[in-house]
Amino acid sequence: MTVAGSDSGGGAGIQTDMRTFALLGVHACVAVTAVTVQNTVGVSDFVAMSPDIVAAQMRSVVTDIGVGAVKTGMLASGPIIDAVASTADELDLGNSRTVPLVVDPVAASMHGDPLLAAEAFDALRTNLIPRATVVTPNLDEVRLITGIDVTDAASQHDAVRALLDMGAQWALVKGGHLRSSTQSPDLLSDGVEDHEFTTERIATGHDHGAGDTLAAAITAALAHGYSVPDAVRFAKSWVTEGLRWAYPLGAGHGPVNPMWRVSEE
Numbered sequence: 001m002t003v004a005g006s007d008s009g010g011g012a013g014i015q016t017d018m019r020t021f022a023l024l025g026v027h028a029c030v031a032v033t034a035v036t037v038q039n040t041v042g043v044s045d046f047v048a049m050s051p052d053i054v055a056a057q058m059r060s061v062v063t064d065i066g067v068g069a070v071k072t073g074m075l076a077s078g079p080i081i082d083a084v085a086s087t088a089d090e091l092d093l094g095n096s097r098t099v100p101l102v103v104d105p106v107a108a109s110m111h112g113d114p115l116l117a118a119e120a121f122d123a124l125r126t127n128l129i130p131r132a133t134v135v136t137p138n139l140d141e142v143r144l145i146t147g148i149d150v151t152d153a154a155s156q157h158d159a160v161r162a163l164l165d166m167g168a169q170w171a172l173v174k175g176g177h178l179r180s181s182t183q184s185p186d187l188l189s190d191g192v193e194d195h196e197f198t199t200e201r202i203a204t205g206h207d208h209g210a211g212d213t214l215a216a217a218i219t220a221a222l223a224h225g226y227s228v229p230d231a232v233r234f235a236k237s238w239v240t241e242g243l244r245w246a247y248p249l250g251a252g253h254g255p256v257n258p259m260w261r262v263s264e265e
């Protein structure tokens with residue numbers, strides 16, 4: 001299940017989560033948190049759902065269909081974060097519970113347009129990150145959540161540690177925004193084991209939805225029973241191929257292509 005916002009341009013959010021889930025052989029259920037007015041150049045507006053309706057979608061799906069793993073993406077507001085956190089407890093989702101919960105703490109679109117209210121960061125830190133089986137921030141989100149500016153391997157380790165100190169079971173600090181590097185290094189840790197997943201940086205401006213694709217692929221792999229390190233290893237290779245097969249669209253950033261496996265044939 002994905003708990004996320006709609007991207008009218010189809011490059012990120014629910015739309016990319018559902019494509020990724022389908023291609024990875026899992027049925028996608030959805031709790032819509034917000035509807036964005038979005039294309040390849042930016043997000044011009046959004047409307048958030050009521051927290052009760054978000055919680056009710058989660059409850060409706062879990063009590064009837066069941067879920068193998070759950071991912072959160074754009075949550076829009078503090079009250080939605082609080083509702084998702086308490087519903088996760090009610091439904092036995094998250095850190096040390098039955099069903100893994102992947103928290104992608106989406107704060108803004110890649111164009112810099114906000115997707116989370118500024119006053120919602122406390123709720124993210126104190127209510128959602130402690131419930132995460134794995135939290136997957138990019139470097140801008142790391143700065144906003146922990147105050148740490150990641151510029152190298154040492155500060156990436158510090159950021160992982162800060163997220164684990166907030167209570168996440170595993171933290172994955174993604175290196176996609178280290179744009180001056182020739183590589184794209186992601187660091188995963190639970191405080192005991194460190195795993196580095198590094199790929200060559202792909203020269204593309206069409207990287208819209210990369211974080212969603214990665215987190216959705218982690219979620220699908222967890223639903224298939226992978227361990228967290230194996231799920232992240234798989235998802236990193238999946239998003240790397242998606243970036244290689246990304247295509248231009250509109251006047252801005254085209255989408256990572258989660259259909260790369262189909263496109264290849």
Ligand SMILES: Nc1ncnc2c1ncn2[C@@H]1O[C@H](COP(=O)(O)OP(=O)(O)O)[C@@H](O)[C@H]1O
Pocket residue numbers: 110137138139174175176177184185186199200201202203204207209210211212214236239240243
């Ligand atoms: N140009 C690139 N080449 C290779 N991997 C990339 C590139 N850009 C991002 N990635 C990878 O895509 C995933 C999403 O990363 P990132 O861009 O940091 O997140 P977000 O989309 O949330 O901003 C990470 O695994 C990151 O390493």
Ligand SMILES: Cc1ncc(COP(=O)(O)O)c(N)n1
Pocket residue numbers: 004005006007012013014036038073074106108109110111115207208209210211212
């Ligand atoms: C509904 C929604 N969810 C998530 C993102 C983040 O994706 P990106 O960082 O590629 O803009 C987005 N732009 N829109």
